[in-house]
Amino acid sequence: MELFKNALAAAAFSPEKMKKVNLFDTERMFCDVYGLKAGQEQTAHAHAGSDKVYFVLDGIGRFRIGDEERDAGTGEAVLAPAGAPHAVRNNGPGQLTLLVFMAPKPS
Amino acid sequence: MELFKNALAAAAFSPEKMKKVNLFDTERMFCDVYGLKAGQEQTAHAHAGSDKVYFVLDGIGRFRIGDEERDAGTGEAVLAPAGAPHAVRNNGPGQLTLLVFMAPKPS
Numbered sequence: 582m583e584l585f586k587n588a589l590a591a592a593a594f595s596p597e598k599m600k601k602v603n604l605f606d607t608e609r610m611f612c613d614v615y616g617l618k619a620g621q622e623q624t625a626h627a628h629a630g631s632d633k634v635y636f637v638l639d640g641i642g643r644f645r646i647g648d649e650e651r652d653a654g655t656g657e658a659v660l661a662p663a664g665a666p667h668a669v670r671n672n673g674p675g676q677l678t679l680l681v682f683m684a685p686k687p688s
Numbered sequence: 689m690e691l692f693k694n695a696l697a698a699a700a701f702s703p704e705k706m707k708k709v710n711l712f713d714t715e716r717m718f719c720d721v722y723g724l725k726a727g728q729e730q731t732a733h734a735h736a737g738s739d740k741v742y743f744v745l746d747g748i749g750r751f752r753i754g755d756e757e758r759d760a761g762t763g764e765a766v767l768a769p770a771g772a773p774h775a776v777r778n779n780g781p782g783q784l785t786l787l788v789f790m791a792p793k794p795s
Contacts, residue, residue: 584753584767585760588743605767607739610717610791612765632714634788636695636743638763646691652785653692658719658787660691660712680743680765684717684791 582606587639592678599623610684615666618668619673625666633661635669640677643670646675689713696745699723699785706730717791721745726780732773740768740790742776747784750777 586604593600594616605612615623617640625645635644641654647665661667672679693711700707701723722730724747732752742751748761754772763770768774778784 582767582769584756584769585751585758586767587763588765588769589763591794605739605741607767607769609739609770610741610789611739612767612789630715630716632712634712634717634719634789644692649691651692656694656696658693658695658711660689660714660719662689662691662714663716665705669776682717682719682741682789682791684789 585606588614588680589678592638594618594676609686610682611686611687613681615644615679615681617671617677619671619675622670623668625668627664627666628687630663631683631685631687632663633667633681635661636680638678638680640671640675642677642679643672645666690758695721695787696785701783716793717789718793720788722786722788724749724778724784726778726782730775730778732775734771734773735790735794737770738790738792738794739770740774740788742766742768743787745785745787747778747782749784749786750779751775793795
């Protein structure tokens with residue numbers, strides 16, 4: 582596996598839905614880049630035993646973690662703790678690019 | 689724990705050595721921000737069962753992962769797989785700010 586990756590350059594976008602690109606993948610964790618065009622979202626879901634961290638590489642996302650809902654923009658990090666329902670939506674008008682870490686890797 | 693954090697704003701720097709600030713800490717992983725002034729470094733070390741991902745928030749770092757050594761700048765992500773000796777140095781002249789994920793959390 583290539584150990585050095587440019588996260589923003591790896592981002593991809595699809596007109597149909599949020600696009601995931603994997604940067605790193607091990608037995609213990611993964612690190613992805615998500616690209617969301619305006620109006621796209623990752624709907625609410627939860628991972629029983631895994632924590633997820635979002636880092637906003639570019640743009641503004643509307644995050645919902647459990648009962649908390651707020652915007653986070655470039656440079657902000659958001660924790661979705663194990664078991665907490667979480668969702669993110671790009672209300673536009675620009676694109677949204679996220680760096681995403683999850684551990685342990687869901688089976 | 690606060691679920692939303694501004695990573696760059698959380699960074700701190702010390703004249704003595706690299707400064708670590710924790711953003712998120714769970715049973716499974718942690719997410720820190722490292723601040724390195726010019727000339728500071730994290731010397732080579734390894735974690736037998738944990739993967740680390742560095743993301744360069746600002747600046748340029750000289751990374752060594754196993755036998756590979758190269759610079760990574762703002763927007764680049766670097767994987768230090770479990771067991772691989774890894775080190776990072778800020779050769780200056782600017783500051784270096786890193787977002788760091790490690791999973792699972794070393795005991």
